[in-house]
Amino acid sequence: MPELHVGARHWSVSTGSNLLDALNQAGVAVPYSCRAGSCHACLVRCQGEVEDKQPDALSPAQRQDGWRLACQCQVTGDVQVEAFDPLRDGAAATVLSADWLSPTVLRLRLQPERGLRYRAGQHLVLWAGTVARPYSLASLPQDDPFLEFHLDCRLPGEFSDLARQLQAGDQLRLGELRGGALHYDPDWQSRPLWLLASGTGLAPLWGVLREALRQDHQGAIRVIHLAHDTGAHYLAEPLAQLAASHDNLTVELWTAAQLAGALAQLRLVSRQTLALLCGHPDSVEAFSKRLFLAGLPRNQLLADVFLPRG
CATH class of the missing domain: 3.40.50.80 (Nucleotide-binding domain of ferredoxin-NADP reductase (FNR) module)
Structure with missing residues (x-):
């Protein structure tokens, strides 16, 4: 049976196991959201034998560097895994404001530590400690001196529960910037x-x-x-x-x-x-x-x- 190696830990899994499930079931906290290869919250760096169901979801440079989306990988042999570390791999951002646009929608404005080049319609993975969630950008780079997100807090959720407590000056980390179908041409x-x-x-x-x-x-x-x-x-x-x-x-x-x-x-x-x-x-x-x-x-x-x- 294939073995997964994470730091000093290693354990056996069934051939064909979903990598995200195998990691989370063993207590390795890899965040996820969509499980469809879209949000990129489950980025991990891999060395070993995995079958990637969506090889085009990441750039050639990312794949060359070993990054994979855990939700899209099946384990076919021994694999060494290094999870995305927001402190090492992410960028810092400071909360400018967190205010309610309605009883259930929280507007979060962040100031990134360094400039971020993005376009309308893209989304970012936000990290609060070890909890991550992708959110679409509502801001416009040419007009807004901050990153703005609209968080649906109607239902409980790990990130939204934490976001309710955020105050100006709090620190978050930014994961990967992604662009979906939405844009203006x-x-x-x-x-x-x-x-x-x-x-x-x-x-x-x-x-x-x-x-x-x-x-x-x-x-x-x-x-x-x-x-x-x-x-x-x-x-x-x-x-x-x-x-x-x-x-x-x-x-x-x-x-x-x-x-x-x-x-x-x-x-x-x-x-x-x-x-x-x-x-x-x-x-x-x-x-x-x-x-x-x-x-x-x-x-x-x-x-x-x-x-x-x-």
Whole structure:
């Protein structure tokens, strides 16, 4: 049977075991979130025999350096594992503020120790001690002198429970910066742009929206935010302010009770429309199905999902 080696420890595992499960079951605390190769919270450095199910999820330089996503690896032989150490491998960041945008959404603003080059729509893994969680950036690098994140604290969670206690001056660590499907392309400038989000899936699209407006997007922009109830539309006021100052921007605030009827009324004005979707998988799937039925070509829909843990 293959053996895993972590520091001075070593133990046997079954061939084909998932590396993340084998480590966590043995008490080696490797954080994770999506288990789909998207969030990158489970980065580990490996030497040995593993079968990587998503070899393209990391850059060639990272793979050359031995990094792997534990959730995507099966153990096929003996493996030496070194977990991501936020103190050694991450970057420091100071909490500037932690305030509530709604009863369940915490806005966290951080000042990184050194400059971070990013674009609207990307996400970072945040570390509080040994607890890690990926969050989308809601800030815009050209406009905001901080990193902003919108944390959904409606349900208990290891990181969100810790985040509730954060105060200005507290220290966190930053993991890997990642980019998903969401971004703004200047070549889209004249095309209709739809941004559809559920919950805090609005965070990266808030950045994408402001980037589109910063680049003077000429096409119509339609923002749809789906929330549990009217009180959960946590960016309603700033969205209304943007809509009041940009004639090409419309904002629609939907609740869960209105979803079926609102989706049934969804119509495309132009087949040149581009749609960016973000949020819970069920919401993204519901948006996607309706857009496809309405005639949106599949290659004109970009989506990131906030996958539930476990």
